Amino acid sequence: MGVMIKKPADVPGSALPAILIGLFVAFGGVLFGYDTGTIGGILAMPYWRDTFSTGYRNPEDGELDVTGSQSSLIVSLLSAGTFFGALTAAPTADILGRRIGMVASTGVFTLGVVLQTIATSIPLFVAGRFWAGFGVGLISAIIPLYQSETAPKWIRGAVVGCYQLAITIGLLVAAIANNGTKDRNDTGSYRIPIAIQFVWAIIMVVGMLILPETPRYWIKKGKHEKAAKSLSRLRRLDVDHPALVEELAEVRANHEYEMSLGKASYVDIVRGTVGKRLATGCLLQALQQLTGVNFIFYYGTSFFNNAGIENPFIVSVITGVVNVASTVPGLYLVEKWGRRPLLLFGAVGMFVCQYIVAIAGTVDPDNTVTNKVLIAFVCIYIFFFASSWGPVAWVVTGELFPLKVRAKCLSITTASNWLLNWAIAYATPYMVNSGPGNANLQSKVFFVWGTFCLICCFFVWALIYETKGLSLEQVDELYSKCSKAWQSKGFRPTVSYAEVQEIRGSVGGRHASLADIEADVGRKRSVAHVEDGKYGGEKTSYEV
Helix, strand or coil, rough: CCCCCCCCCCCCCCCCCHHEEEHHHCCCCHHHHHHHHHHHHHCCCCCCHHHHHHEEECCCCECCCCCCCCCCCCCHHHHHHHHHHHHHHHHHHHHCCHHHHHHHHHHHHHHHHHHHHHCCCCCHHHHHHHHHHHHHHHHHHHHHHHHHHCCCCHHHHHHHHHHHHHHHHHHHHHHHHHHHCCCCCHHHHHHHHHCCCCHHHHHHHHHHHCCCHHHHHHHHCCHHHHHHHHHHHHHCCCCCCCCHHHHHHHHHHHHHHHHHHHCCCCCCHHHHHHHHHHHHHHHHHHHHHHHHHHHHHHHHHHHHHHCCCCCCCHHHEEEEEEEHHHHHHHHHHHHHHHHHHHHHHHHHHHHHHHHHHHHHHHHHHHHHHHHHHHHHHHHHCCCCCCCCHHHHHHHHHHHCHHHHHHHHHHHHHHHHHHHHHHHHHHHHHHHCCCCCCCCCCHHHHHHHHHHHHHHHHHHHHHHHHCCCCCCHHHHHHHHHCCCCCCHHCCCCCCCCCCCCCCCHHHHHHHCCCCCHHHHHHHHHHHHHHHHHCCCCCCCCCCCC
């Protein structure tokens, strides 16, 4: 196995347009990451605390501040908005299309940014957080959908993983913006970091108005000429090129085969192998949140401050840099190692780091050396997360589902991510802070996150299939033939859905299994092979 990720020699055309388009669409992750990253620093800004306080004084420093419940509400309302936004992504992407759906999502996000920018009290600020979150929820489900449907299979994991890289860049830029304005004694301290998001929105809208719709969306809508033009643009091949015609025929045949098996309602997606895939995707996204990563980025500044660490804003910038830098090797390893090994690697590393932080912070919390250990192992933990569970969760969920239900299933799996995101954002102040009604866990909260990382190890082994190098249509075949996730590494696709569609009627129609149909295809190939030899034709071997 070589070191570089190279385009297979037998793949015609150019992958560059599809890769560049996938990378640009990933920019939407900056909206997600930046909006997530700003709030932790804003909550710690003296001017913002003074402006939005309803009279409560923080016992740590005696200054005006928002209460723990108000802090929970402000942080968690973004996640509540994203949950409902993600659920709305399915009809948005299926009705408006993947491309225009992202434009509309950015418009909703911009409304939320406007409300947050003009706010001088908690109610309007919270409303802005909700609508910004609604837009982010829409975007967070549609972007992996668009990327998965356009990227070549041999580099799809790295392209979709760039969405997570963009999220980490957004988090880092947010930390830098907060650090640059935190000492201002006017509304610019929080309005400047918030208003910067208008720039991200403008870039996103302008780009999406230029880019093509996905060919698989046009196939779903029955507009095959538009699908051919879209794929031609992505692959730099003429619409009549044999390779392009073959790829489109396979996508179309697979979709027609799936549609012939049943409807694509919300009831249908919880049945059969699609139901198994949906459960896997929801659990994967939920566990990504339960590793505790957003505790660092939502409440890291406040946590490090309460832990006695000087200049917690700088620590947030450091963790942001580590997050960005660590995502890059993950984009390489997802194609070299595969999905399963990388997720297992990350889960084990995060488990060890979380427990070290928890033990060190619990045994001797006031020691300077302990504070350095906290920072060091939080950074190492971020490395393991950013190089594995950060990008790969989006990669895997983007690959799991058939075209007919892909938008619905992706919206639900993404909503699962945001539901847990909201729960953690809301519950964390009560878990960590001292005072009546709070658990006062402090560093012990890392025992909770670490235990979930251990659960992640068993989850990956039992339920995550290896999909590296497979087309989205071949993933359907994988789930049809392979009943155990740990056996998926040895799977090799053998089905041509174009041939399956031709032969289906002779083996019992829509009720025949894929294995029965494939067997019949094999028999017909054998007959054709024998007849070729009998009549002096050129003998041809086939792989079944």
